[in-house]
Amino acid sequence: MTPPLAIAVARADAEAAARLEPYLTASERRACAAQRVAARRAQSACARVAAKWLRLELAAGRGAPLVALDAASLEAHPRAAYLACAVTGPCGRRPRFEDGAFALSLSHAGELAAAAVTTARAVGVDVERVEARAASFADEHFTPREREGLARGAAVGAPRAALETLLWSAKEALYKTGALALPARFSFRDIDVAFPPGGARLAQPSVRSFALGARGGQFFGRAVLTGAFALVAVVPVPPVAALG
Numbered sequence: 001m002t003p004p005l006a007i008a009v010a011r012a013d014a015e016a017a018a019r020l021e022p023y024l025t026a027s028e029r030r031a032c033a034a035q036r037v038a039a040r041r042a043q044s045a046c047a048r049v050a051a052k053w054l055r056l057e058l059a060a061g062r063g064a065p066l067v068a069l070d071a072a073s074l075e076a077h078p079r080a081a082y083l084a085c086a087v088t089g090p091c092g093r094r095p096r097f098e099d100g101a102f103a104l105s106l107s108h109a110g111e112l113a114a115a116a117v118t119t120a121r122a123v124g125v126d127v128e129r130v131e132a133r134a135a136s137f138a139d140e141h142f143t144p145r146e147r148e149g150l151a152r153g154a155a156v157g158a159p160r161a162a163l164e165t166l167l168w169s170a171k172e173a174l175y176k177t178g179a180l181a182l183p184a185r186f187s188f189r190d191i192d193v194a195f196p197p198g199g200a201r202l203a204q205p206s207v208r209s210f211a212l213g214a215r216g217g218q219f220f221g222r223a224v225l226t227g228a229f230a231l232v233a234v235v236p237v238p239p240v241a242a243l244g
């Protein structure tokens, strides 16, 4: 059975952050306000409210796989419920709900914030702008097998920027779960993400669910690709108990 994986994206600019501020606790507001960059303050605030909304939805027995959060959706829960489930940070570390319930992950890119929440033990989400990167980026971060997958995609006309961004987003999401057995000093070449056969079709705008193996662990995930953004969220899948 696939673990629940609920994902929300939300607008993340100063106006959205001001509207969402009442849903943050005083300590969340203080921590977000302490971020040096104004855009980052708005991103962190909006991502936190999105995570809290997802948690309340999961607790209510709902858990839409992917939602674009708007003001009307927030009203599904009383403001007090948002204030009762504070998220730690921002502090450059993996966020968690202060009461330890549920697992969450946050990401931001430009004026977009993303959150993922699960009842599983861990989750990772990453959202990235789709953009062309220098060839050195692939050399630095992608394994030979991944670079072959990208080359095969490019050979059949798949936009390289879209494939590269998806791949990068998948690595970031996997890393954020904290569920990978990584050496103390690692590079993203230590996380090998296999392209499925026909991987070039992944470059088309789409919403997909997938299973993925990385560093001996199994993950269930969802990927969203638009012309502008790639988003990947993953949860570790517990090993199946041996029969007999």
Ligand SMILES: CC(C)(COP(=O)(O)OP(=O)(O)OC[C@H]1O[C@@H](n2cnc3c(N)ncnc32)[C@H](O)[C@@H]1OP(=O)(O)O)[C@@H](O)C(=O)NCCC(=O)NCCS
Pocket: 043, 044, 045, 047, 089, 090, 091, 092, 093, 094, 095, 105, 106, 107, 108, 109, 125, 126, 127, 172, 175, 176, 177, 178, 186, 187, 188
């Ligand atoms: C930490 C890291 C995952 C953040 O990703 P990013 O693409 O820069 O930024 P995103 O907007 O996607 O994510 C930011 C969120 O990640 C979360 N985060 C921070 N550190 C984290 C960690 N160690 N694990 C999981 N999540 C983390 C935070 O919630 C943060 O949001 P917040 O500041 O509002 O709380 C990224 O900087 C990273 O990859 N760090 C180190 C990995 C590494 O050493 N790679 C080696 C090759 S480059």
